[in-house]
Amino acid sequence: MSDAREARLLLLGWNFRGASGPVRERIAFTTEEVREGLRRLLGKGLVSESVIVSTCHRSEIYGIAEGKGAGEELTRFISDWRGLEPDVLERAAFRRFGAEAARHLFRVAAGLDSMALGESEVLGQVRQALSIARETGSSRAVLHRLFESAVRAGKRVRTETEIGVHPLSIASIGVELANKVFGELAERTVLLLGAGETGTLFARHVLEAGVRNLKIANRTPEHAEHLASRIGAQAVPWETVARELPSADVVVGTTASPEPIVRRADVESAMRQRKGKAMFFLDLAMPPDIEPEVRGIYNVFAYDLDGLEEVAAENRRRRVREVPRVEEILEEELGRFLTWFGNLSVVPTVTDLKRRFEEIRDRELERLPAAERERVRPLADSIVAKLLHEPMRRLKNESDAARKLERLEAVRYLFDLDPD
Amino acid sequence: MHALGWVAVGLYAAAEAMAIRSLFRPKGLGAAPALVAAGLVAQFLDLQLVGRSLGSVPYRTLGGSIALFAWMLGLAYLALVLRHRERAIGPFLIPFVLAFSVLGVVLPSHAPSGPATRGSLFAFHVTLAILADAAFALSFVLSLLYLIQNRQIRRGRTGVLFSRLPALEVIGRMNRTSATIGIVVLTVSVALGVAWARRVWSGFTDAKLVWALLTLLVYGMMLWMDRRGWEGPRVALLSIFGFLLVLFSYTFVNLYLSQAHVFR
Incomplete structure (x- = not known):
């Protein structure tokens, strides 16, 4: 090439x-x-x-x-x-x-x-x-x-x-869904279960989304406290999770617990205390931190990892x-x-082409005796002009820009207009 | 007759088309609000012409009252759009403005005005009743949007409707405002109506009054239950039910059950 x-x-x-x-x-x-x-x-x-x-x-x-x-x-x-x-x-x-x-x-x-x-x-x-x-x-x-x-x-x-x-990451999708329930998340309370890798990532994500009131609970309290102090959140004792529920608008599960931590009965009682105000559950844990039956409670929104993955796949599509x-x-x-x-380069190309033709004309004229030369010159000029006329017209009038570039490049190549 | 009324209808139809189109664009309100505003001006002038020939606000006739209703609904749309920059409401609300405007032009708007239908008390009574109905219509549309958005969120459908419709919390808030305005305005209208009827009629039991009280009851219950555990789809369903009562009052009760108390 x-x-x-x-x-x-x-x-x-x-x-x-x-x-x-x-x-x-x-x-x-x-x-x-x-x-x-x-x-x-x-x-x-x-x-x-x-x-x-x-x-x-x-x-x-x-x-x-x-x-x-x-x-x-x-x-x-x-x-x-x-x-x-x-x-x-x-x-x-x-x-x-x-x-x-x-x-x-x-x-x-x-x-x-x-x-x-x-x-x-x-x-x-x-x-x-x-x-x-x-x-x-x-x-x-x-x-x-x-x-x-x-x-x-x-x-x-x-x-x-x-x-x-449409967001592609699980955390962004969760935040987007919660946003569509509550409007602004800034004034809402988010309760995060687990201070591990997923929990830390999600905590950063919700803080970036503008959440001001983030509570973190972890089975090992030191981890919750450590994470909370690092990112400016509040650590709450693991034992009080059920008691924290009524004041939490969004609950996110990220622990490695083999048993669900949030039970349907806890949520039902929390909803009664909230007078039916919507609650939002995101379960990013496997096995689940939040009992799947929670989904059946009136005005409760709950998503698990599979559901969020499906949304991500749909968003990608x-x-x-x-x-x-x-x-x-x-x-x-x-x-x-x-x-x-293209406009930029038609003019120089045409000028170069014209110069190339004139060089050939002059070289050929040089070989004639001086008297002959003056007699033939008008004919030579006319041939050069006629040869140049059509290519110049076509280059200038080519409306498809990409094609014009290709043709300009072809002209430069065929007539060797680019000195090495 | 009604050339301007038809102009308004045309403008509303164009507004609906633009509102739907803007729904599929990531940003911008599009031309819908401006077209509705122009439609409102045309319709206002039309109502004025009709009113001048009648010698009063054209609320006494069926056509006139419906046109006035459409006009108020259009105004409510404009207020919502400009206040909340909420373009998702347009495609759902403008069809109502459009439909009622067509009815307003098509239905008779010239009625013999008896002495019973003159006076400012009467004028306020009818105008406020129509305003209340417009507020309930708005609450109805917002409730539909609530149910749609609720469904989209639950199913994790994050498509065009999901991203364009406001958050449930926001729709719910707008819905409460509309219903509250409707209740207050209808209550005043009923009170004025009763006061006026005392003077004109000699004692009455009127189907429309009963219906209005029923309507108040339903919307009152909606607002009450909204704070007592029904926040969510149930409240939206109550609002839809309330608006069905309003429509029934406007049509069936108006035509068949009520004797003296009708738009002709």
Whole structure:
């Protein structure tokens, strides 16, 4: 493939699809290393512009390449810098050129290329990659425009589709369901049973969701106290769980107890004391911490792990269903960028082509005697003009931006317009 | 006649379409509130024209009273949307505004006005009764939404309706407000009606009065039980039952059971 000479926009990347964890870790750049990398890439003259996107799942180098073989040179550069065998890097890497490179970035920004389909964090990371490149002075007209277009596309995807709406994690789903029962969770009381790994994760999650009143009960009280003091919650004695029920709006079970801790009778009595105010139970434990019969009580909402997993699976399917709409938006925005990019390069291509034809004309005229030369010149001019006319017209009028790019690249290749 | 009334109907229909459309978009209220507002203006002007030809508020006729009811319901929708930014209510509430507006235009709105139906006491009595019915209609729609949302949450269906409909707590609160307004306004209306009837009629036992008291009883029970352990679907079902009584009073009682006490 002679990709490198045909495409001027180039992408070299390693992500979770092609590169193993250890390889990705070796390549991954810190913010400081991104700056250093950008400076070195430009300093070596490998690219005229560059932006590096580096997250835990991907390292991607976008560049505007001048000359042939920029892709190979980039790989060599990374292998020297990171001390990785070139063929190891090469096998784990992927390369994209021109419109394909741009399309990849748009997909990344929209969360289509993420492990958790549709996640939104990556959009911020793309935006940050651009701002680092701007500070370093390594992004200029084209990449600046490309990244801003990608960020705009990503934002549109957020507002116009549901790809990021339905949560995928069990804890987020639990919080979302509770939110739809109580409205605001901030003023509600959450009682957490268990201070182990799951309990700790969930505690952090509900605090992030704005819960102010979190009580933690654990069979070993020291663990509850330790966790409570660490995250700013309140520890309650294990023995008083049944007594805590009436004041708890949300109860979450995360213990390893072989027996249920919350019994139907306890909840019935709690509901009487609450005058029928809704209660919400999340059982993240296996075997269950909350008796399944609790579900039958009036105005009580109860979910177990299986139920939540089902919701997660359904939400994942919902996100997948949104993909065609997301892609429509991306193609629209991509088209806009490529139109701009295409316009950008018709003029230089036509100028280069004209110069190439005129060189040939002049060389041929040189071989004629001076008297003849002046007589033939008008004919030669007319042939050059006629030969140029149709290709120029067609390049200028090509409305499909991606095709225009391909044709421009083809013209540059066929007439050898890119000096090595 | 009623050209403006039909304009309002058209605007409400467009508003419904936009309200449904906005339900499937992640953000924004869409054009529905603006269209309803325009419909309200058109309907108000229509009611004014009818009123001018009658020489009073057009509540005495069946068509006029229903149009007025639709207008108040539309106003309630607008207030809810602007107050709570709640777009999920539109698709369920606007159809009622639309249906009653059509009835208001189609049903007769010219009745011979006897001396019995003049005076401000009477005007307040009827207007407040219609306002109360609008409040109960709102409570009815909110109760439907409550039941739908309750079902979505229980089944873990986190789809479009789930994400668009407000939390149960919020729907319940709006429902309580509507029912309370309905009860207060209907009570005042009944009191005014009784005072007025004493003057005009010589003693009466009226089916509509009995029905109004029954309605008050049901909504009163709904609010009472809401704080006594029935918070949840049961309260919503009571509200739906209450509105069925209101509809029955408007239709069956109005047409067949009550003699003097009707919209014509």
